[in-house]
Amino acid sequence: MRSSVRGIAMLEVMAAAVIGALMAMPVITLLFTTTHESMVSEDYMFAEALGQRYLAEAMGISWEDLAEQLPLTIPIEGVPVEDKVLAALRKEYARNLQGDLAFKGKLDIRKIKPGLLLYELSIAWPVRPGSRSVRHYALVRLRSRHDIAISTNFTLPVMHLEENEKGKK
Amino acid sequence: MTDGRGRRGIGVVLPVVMMLFFILLLGAVAQLFHTGSALTQATRDAGGAVAEQLAESAIEEALWHFQELVNDPSAEALAHSNRENLFNRVRKALIVGEKDVLDITDECAPVILKAHLSKSEHSPFYRHLEIESFSVKLRIPCRGATERIDTDNDSVCLGEQFIDIDCAVSLKLRDIVIWRRVCVRRRYGMAFISNYKPFDQLTFAILQSDFLAEYPDVLQKTSEIIDNVNRASWFLGNFRSQLLSGQPRINLQPSFIPIGKPPEITGEARSDLNEEMDRLRRRNPDFDQQLARMDEEQEGWYLWSLVAGKPSTRINRPRPDNWVSFQQEWPFIPSNALVVDIPTADSVIFSVDRKVNLEDFDYDKILVEVYKPLLERIKHAAEIYNDAVAPLLGTNDDPVSTGQVRRLEYNHKRAGRELSEALTEAIKALNDISGHLKKHSRAGFTTSVLGAYLRECSSRIRPIAYHINTKDDLKRLRERLPTFNGHASYHGKEDLHLNFNPWSGKTIFSCAYHHEGAPRIIVDSIVMASKSRDFFVLNAQNIHLRGDDVEASIFAADRVHFRGDVSIYGNLLISHLRLRQDRDRDEDLKGTVLFNPRCYSGVYWKRPLDKKGKTRVSRNMFEKVSLNHYTVGLLPRGMKRVIFRSAAAAGQPFDEAGEADN
Numbered sequence: 139m140r141s142s143v144r145g146i147a148m149l150e151v152m153a154a155a156v157i158g159a160l161m162a163m164p165v166i167t168l169l170f171t172t173t174h175e176s177m178v179s180e181d182y183m184f185a186e187a188l189g190q191r192y193l194a195e196a197m198g199i200s201w202e203d204l205a206e207q208l209p210l211t212i213p214i215e216g217v218p219v220e221d222k223v224l225a226a227l228r229k230e231y232a233r234n235l236q237g238d239l240a241f242k243g244k245l246d247i248r249k250i251k252p253g254l255l256l257y258e259l260s261i262a263w264p265v266r267p268g269s270r271s272v273r274h275y276a277l278v279r280l281r282s283r284h285d286i287a288i289s290t291n292f293t294l295p296v297m298h299l300e301e302n303e304k305g306k307k
Numbered sequence: 308m309t310d311g312r313g314r315r316g317i318g319v320v321l322p323v324v325m326m327l328f329f330i331l332l333l334g335a336v337a338q339l340f341h342t343g344s345a346l347t348q349a350t351r352d353a354g355g356a357v358a359e360q361l362a363e364s365a366i367e368e369a370l371w372h373f374q375e376l377v378n379d380p381s382a383e384a385l386a387h388s389n390r391e392n393l394f395n396r397v398r399k400a401l402i403v404g405e406k407d408v409l410d411i412t413d414e415c416a417p418v419i420l421k422a423h424l425s426k427s428e429h430s431p432f433y434r435h436l437e438i439e440s441f442s443v444k445l446r447i448p449c450r451g452a453t454e455r456i457d458t459d460n461d462s463v464c465l466g467e468q469f470i471d472i473d474c475a476v477s478l479k480l481r482d483i484v485i486w487r488r489v490c491v492r493r494r495y496g497m498a499f500i501s502n503y504k505p506f507d508q509l510t511f512a513i514l515q516s517d518f519l520a521e522y523p524d525v526l527q528k529t530s531e532i533i534d535n536v537n538r539a540s541w542f543l544g545n546f547r548s549q550l551l552s553g554q555p556r557i558n559l560q561p562s563f564i565p566i567g568k569p570p571e572i573t574g575e576a577r578s579d580l581n582e583e584m585d586r587l588r589r590r591n592p593d594f595d596q597q598l599a600r601m602d603e604e605q606e607g608w609y610l611w612s613l614v615a616g617k618p619s620t621r622i623n624r625p626r627p628d629n630w631v632s633f634q635q636e637w638p639f640i641p642s643n644a645l646v647v648d649i650p651t652a653d654s655v656i657f658s659v660d661r662k663v664n665l666e667d668f669d670y671d672k673i674l675v676e677v678y679k680p681l682l683e684r685i686k687h688a689a690e691i692y693n694d695a696v697a698p699l700l701g702t703n704d705d706p707v708s709t710g711q712v713r714r715l716e717y718n719h720k721r722a723g724r725e726l727s728e729a730l731t732e733a734i735k736a737l738n739d740i741s742g743h744l745k746k747h748s749r750a751g752f753t754t755s756v757l758g759a760y761l762r763e764c765s766s767r768i769r770p771i772a773y774h775i776n777t778k779d780d781l782k783r784l785r786e787r788l789p790t791f792n793g794h795a796s797y798h799g800k801e802d803l804h805l806n807f808n809p810w811s812g813k814t815i816f817s818c819a820y821h822h823e824g825a826p827r828i829i830v831d832s833i834v835m836a837s838k839s840r841d842f843f844v845l846n847a848q849n850i851h852l853r854g855d856d857v858e859a860s861i862f863a864a865d866r867v868h869f870r871g872d873v874s875i876y877g878n879l880l881i882s883h884l885r886l887r888q889d890r891d892r893d894e895d896l897k898g899t900v901l902f903n904p905r906c907y908s909g910v911y912w913k914r915p916l917d918k919k920g921k922t923r924v925s926r927n928m929f930e931k932v933s934l935n936h937y938t939v940g941l942l943p944r945g946m947k948r949v950i951f952r953s954a955a956a957a958g959q960p961f962d963e964a965g966e967a968d969n
Contacts, residue, residue, distance in 0.1 A: 150320050150321055151320065153321055154320050154321045154324040154325075157321065157324065157325060157328075158324050158325075158328055161325070161328040161329075161332065162328065162331075164332070164335075165328070165331050165332050165335045168332075168335035168336065168338070168339050169335055169338070171339060171342075172335070172338045172339050172341070172342040172343075173342075175339075175342040175343060175345070175346045176342045176345065176346075178346060178349075179342070179345045179346045179348070179349035179350075180349075182349045182350065182352075182353045183349050183352060183353070185353070186352060186353040186356050189356075190356060193360075202787060250419065250423070251371070251419065253371060253374070253375070254367075254368070254371045254419070256423065258427075260429070274429070274432075275353060276357075276427075276429040276432065277356070277357060277360050278357075278360065278361065278364060278420075278423070278424065278427070278433075279360045279363065279364050279367075280363075280364035280365075280367040280368050280371075280419070280420060281367055282367045282368065282370045282371035282374070283371075283374075284370070284374075284941050284943045285787075285788060285940070285941070285943065286371070286374045286375065287373075287374035287375075287377055287378050287792070287938075287939060287940045287941055288788060288790075288791060288792050288793050288812075288938075288940045289788055289789070289790045289791070289792070289812075290374075290375075290378040290379065290790070290792065291790060291811075291840055292378060292379060292380050292381070292840070292935060293380075293839045293840050293935065294813065294839065294840065294842055294905040294933070294935050294936065295905075295933055295935055296904040296905060296907075
């Protein structure tokens with residue numbers, strides 16, 4: 139009589155399923171973790187790039203132009219006008235600046251001393267859509283005016299005449 | 308249905324599943340490590356950017372402190388330190404310091420940045436940041452003001468001073484340590500706001516005067532006139548005594564006063580002259596050519612000399628009574644009446660009086676307007692005299708009976724009086740000039756000092772020289788820096804109007820040198836906003852003063868024009884004043900200069916050397932030097948910027964690392 143025990147036993151399948159399920163849990167957790175970390179990394183890199191970009195642009199404004207506007211707050215929100223084309227081409231870029239997960243923030247510029255400006259940048263973004271918890275990226279930068287020495291005032295003394303007059307007296 | 312024989316062992320599914328899961332697990336773990344590394348890298352990048360910006364902020368604050376303190380003489384020195392304030396330290400180091408590096412870290416510490424970080428809403432995060440090392444050093448490979456002290460030093464290197472700022476920041480985030488070091492090198496410079504010693508003490512100066520080269524000739528010619536007049540006096544005395552002694556005739560030598568028209572040769576004297584000329588032609592074949600080369604007066608006197616003394620030119624004796632007063636009106640000028648002790652041509656003409664009337668120093672103009680008309684009067688008087696004497700010499704008639712003596716006497720008196728007055732006035736005018744020159748000049752100055760001075764003027768300290776090419780550039784500079792301490796250098800070719808009312812700042816305004824066609828710098832008005840605070844030095848080749856108030860120390864490197872009566876409060880230095888015939892009419896000196904004591908910047912001194920020939924710096928060296936006349940500024944553009952991203956580079960010297968990054 140020919141043996142008929144070919145194929146996969148139910149028990150085998152069940153055991154494999156149980157073992158597989160048990161082993162899949164940490165793997166899935168790992169995958170979630172890595173995905174999460176990737177997103178966090180990506181977010182920080184984007185925040186840094188965004189912050190550096192706004193800071194560089196603000197640092198490029200001349201002193202004369204800035205002086206008339208201080209204190210100045212530059213909002214970081216939405217796609218900048220000059221980036222509309224880029225945002226249309228690269229959806230992920232637009233996604234980071236619009237919608238529930240958008241990066242938002244501001245760049246405050248104010249004078250803390252005559253000839254010394256403080257640039258304070260902060261960017262925040264939600265951990266996940268609808269979440270109240272947010273992540274932050276902050277930068278501080280000082281900027282000094284390079285010609286304040288040229289504009290300072292100090293008196294010129296009258297040296298020899300005073301001495302001569304004292305001598306005469 | 309089975310045969311009851313169960314399968315032994317495990318099937319193939321489980322191992323396959325487990326193998327697959329193991330592979331998956333390995334992949335997941337690998338991904339975890341990878342993403343962990345990516346996250347760490349992202350954190351490092353983001354944290355590195357923060358640390359870098361912090362270092363940059365500390366550097367910016369240091370530059371701010373440096374600029375604030377370096378031009379503030381009233382700034383207090385650091386507590387717990389016996390050092391002077393930064394204002395004095397930097398200037399002294401630049402003028403004649405002993406060290407090549409000046410450490411100003413303490414003065415420029417980033418206190419404002421630290422205070423802000425501690426108050427910030429993100430201070431919990433900023434607490435992880437730490438400024439590990441910070442240094443600010445001024446490098447002084449050569450001294451900016453050396454050329455002021457050693458005018459004979461030709462190897463002065465300007466504009467090489469720079470400031471090195473080095474800041475290292477670490478950021479500790481859990482187990483990650485992020486480290487950034489930013490090094491910045493910026494050029495700075497020091498400008499001297501005045502004219503160099505001794506020109507800072509002069510109210511007015513002409514550094515090179517063509518008049519001084521011409522003046523000895525004027526004096527020489529005047530001396531000759533005086534000699535001739537005195538010789539004429541001697542001749543007249545002799546003439547009179549011969550007449551009185553009853554001698555029938557006298558010999559006249561006409562060279563006694565070879566100015567004016569020579570006596571006319573007529574009658575017998577003419578035939579005597581022809582005989583004499585024929586004789587000379589026989590002896591000298593070139594006689595007529597030589598005669599033709601003489602001018603009319605020379606020829607006339609020469610021909611007269613050929614016949615003078617011959618019988619045809621002898622005079623009959625007039626009555627002695629008519630000649631009594633012959634000599635009384637004739638002037639006699641003592642040989643020392645004319646002052647001939649004058650400065651040499653390489654002298655500088657100057658005044659240190661508080662107020663100077665410029666016209667008093669335009670000697671050539673005085674010569675033209677005062678002396679030359681007197682010279683004409685002298686010539687005219689000589690002509691009167693000669694016209695009166697000549698007929699008397701050329702006749703044998705009795706001069707008394709013909710009335711010639713009376714005419715001679717009248718004309719002689721007239722000529723004598725005219726000569727006396729004109730010559731006396733001329734000598735007085737020249738003596739006034741000579742006396743003024745003697746009082747206001749210093750010999751040998753031009754050759755010994757002027758060359759070096761002009762070199763210095765052309766190479767003022769450049770790092771804070773703002774270049775201006777058009778009048779719009781100047782307008783923009785004024786708008787951008789309403790107070791300007793430094794050097795504005797005009798490089799345009801168009802004429803430029805200076806109308807600063809008021810001007811604020813301590814400024815040198817110079818015009819780049821042009822071999823030909825220097826643009827006109829037209830000074831409409833320069834008035835300081837504050838006389839105690841602001842100061843203006845103008846240095847250009849072609850200056851036109853419109854005649855308004857000018858509060859400036861002016862150095863005219865070539866020509867200065869006076870379109871009106873200018874009133875200068877400061878001082879005026881003219882490098883070269885030409886003779887009147889070589890200059891425009893509006894170059895005649897006109898107006899007044901009132902000395903501004905703020906032109907004075909200090910005393911001239913040589914660096915004392917020790918026995919080994921090294922510079923010795925004493926504490927009282929700067930007592931009489933006005934450090935306030937030096938202004939320090941930062942060059943807007945960076946010279947070098949290096950960022951180190953590894954803590955291994957903590958001690959690496961700045962000079963050896965990285966590439967220039969402006």
